[in-house]
Amino acid sequence: MLSSTGSCSHSPVTGQRNASAALSLEELEQHITELAANLYAGTYRWLCLLREFDERGGWHGWGILSCAHWLNWKCGLSLCAAREKLRVAHALKDLPRVSEAFASGQLSYSKVRALTRVADPKNEDVLLSVALGGTAAHLERLVHAYRRCKR
Numbered sequence: 045m046l047s048s049t050g051s052c053s054h055s056p057v058t059g060q061r062n063a064s065a066a067l068s069l070e071e072l073e074q075h076i077t078e079l080a081a082n083l084y085a086g087t088y089r090w091l092c093l094l095r096e097f098d099e100r101g102g103w104h105g106w107g108i109l110s111c112a113h114w115l116n117w118k119c120g121l122s123l124c125a126a127r128e129k130l131r132v133a134h135a136l137k138d139l140p141r142v143s144e145a146f147a148s149g150q151l152s153y154s155k156v157r158a159l160t161r162v163a164d165p166k167n168e169d170v171l172l173s174v175a176l177g178g179t180a181a182h183l184e185r186l187v188h189a190y191r192r193c194k195r
Contacts, residue, residue, distance in 0.1 A: 080149075080152070081148075081149025081150070082149060083149075084146060084149045084150075084151060084152055084153065085146075085147055085148065085149040087146075087153050088136075088143065088146040088147040088156075089147070091129065091132060091133040091136060092133070092136070094111070094115075094129065094130065094133045095130075095133035095134055095136070095137065097111065098111040098130060098133070098134075102114075111126075111130055112126035112127045112130055113126075115129065115130070128157065131160065132153075132156060132157050132160050135160035135163075136156070136160065138164070138165065139159070139160065139163055139164075139165075139168055140168075141168050141169060141172050142156060142159050142160070142163060142168060142171075142172055142175075145172060145175075145176065150176060151175055151176070152180060154180040154184075155175045155180050155183050156175075158175075158180065158183045158184050158187045159171055159172070159175055159183070159187070161187050161191065162187050162190050162191060162194075171186075174186060
């Protein structure tokens with residue numbers, strides 16, 4: 045729950061009030077970036093499970109048209125977002141270095157989503173080094189330019 049100052053007044057995880065107020069800015073930064081890395085690693089694992097579910101046809105038999113429709117129904121994703129998650133999940137299968145960096149929390153989903161639009165086994169290492177060193181916005185611009193040049 046947010047207080048009137050915009051900070052968390054109660055932590056549902058720890059049950060403590062204003063626990064973050066006692067932390068230094070450096071500690072807050074560390075917690076934020078650590079949790080972000082955990083989210084990235086969790087997202088990678090979720091996408092791997094999703095790919096396996098799709099490949100094994102786990103969504104069949106319920107009158108659902110596709111795995112994206114199943115995600116819409118069961119996980120509350122829009123169809124567009126569900127299709128994109130599935131695209132990324134399947135693309136990661138052929139990108140072991142990107143997968144490793146994502147699984148270890150070094151890459152955000154935003155960066156991985158951009159990478160999977162153009163990365164292949166031949167250019168994966170170069171694109172991964174750009175992704176690790178740049179921002180998601182920088183990577184999006186690079187991917188856009190790369191696709192334009194390939195056309």
